[in-house]
Amino acid sequence: MQRNRFLGDILSTLLDRSGVLRSTNDTRDIFALCHALLSAEGTVSGHTLAATVLDRYQSLTLDEKRAFFKFLNEELDINPTALMDLAQIYADTPTPEAFKSLSQAAEPRRQELLRRLNQPIGATAAIVAMRVDLLNIMKTAPELARTDYDFVHLLRSWFNRGFLVLKAIDWDTPARILDKIVAYEAVHQIDDWDDLRRRLYPQDRHCFAFFHPAMPDEPLIFVEVALTKTIPTKITDVLSEQRPPLAVEDAKVGVFYSISNCQKGLAGISFGNLLIKQVVAELSQMFPHLDEFVTLSPIPGLNRWLATQTDDPDHGHIATAILDQSAAPKDIRAMAARYLLTAKRDDGMPVDPVARFHLGNGAAVFDVHADADPSENGLKQSSGAMVNYHYDLSQTQRHHEDFALKSIVTAAKSAQSLSTAALSRKPKETSS
Incomplete structure (x- = not known):
């Protein structure tokens, strides 16, 4: 990334002038x-x-x-x-x-x-x-x-890949850009500068963003990364204020836990797949001892889907219980897995937008967790459930082709087993 950063800095210097759009007094409409x-x-x-x-x-x-x-x-x-x-x-x-x-x-x-x-x-x-x-x-x-x-x-x-510049965002990044990272964070709200510092300063926390030379102070998309010993199952463990920093040499897993698009005017122009691939390459070079790359991702469409399933004779009672926040964790995990692996749009693609993003990048559904995101937004979207997508660098191209060409949702055996796991029985109705 040093070469890209060097080129980006040159371009930014050339283009980041104090000049602004200068118009004339032309009276035409x-x-x-x-x-x-x-x-x-x-x-x-x-x-x-x-x-x-x-x-x-x-x-x-x-x-x-x-x-x-x-x-x-x-x-x-x-x-x-x-x-x-x-x-x-x-x-x-x-x-x-x-x-x-x-x-x-x-x-x-x-x-x-x-x-x-x-x-x-x-x-x-x-x-x-x-x-x-x-x-x-x-x-x-x-x-x-x-x-x-x-x-x-x-x-x-x-905004094609040839013009994008990958930059590391750290505690030494100019404040005008850090302010925008706080404002644009779309997955896990950054509460204050102390919260931002916990995400950027420790040696086991990293952030990368794409910039364009014509907009040098405007991140296009950024990803926050945690280095961990094991694959995390709760976002609270990743963002905890009491979390002791992990020595880099002890890290085994690179975890992408937040990806935020920043420019509404660039909606429909995807940078995420490029960002993930380049960040994986960057982290692999920086920390060659990392064994795995995964996400800890939200499931934003789960509760909307569950609301359409409450009359289903097989799992309607579980859908209702999850929406009522009275379901057992094992049932939440099973229904979330069913949703990720089987809920499809008319074109054969998964209903869930985050699933489409990661599966389209060549990832696989790895594991699903209940009680993983207790935030207001997490409970509203997915009753607290979250999912790990696994990036196996030797398989991402094949997975991408299977998904793009055949709409195949690749999943680990553990996720497949969850999607077919037996659910809690429907309580028997009492006679009056």
């Missing part, structure tokens, strides 16, 4: 400015026009932003009639010139607008923030999904 940016005028004065458009956008009201996205969606869309004609010309005479014309017509003009907007310093972050507005407005204007497709298409290109 934002629509005329966008047309100008797409014209020959934009070729000559693109940087200034782009800064003016982005600055003007930031001052728009919600209704004006809705009108702006409608403008992108309708006025800067493809011309289907012209596209059909050009497609026929290319089908009849597949010359390079015909292909070029067809390709240009097939791309909505809003894609080129976004490219030209992404010129001034700070533009990339502004466009990411713009997409947050778009996603919110789409809740009542789903037709804008056409425009969102173009945002995603370009953002995936701009």
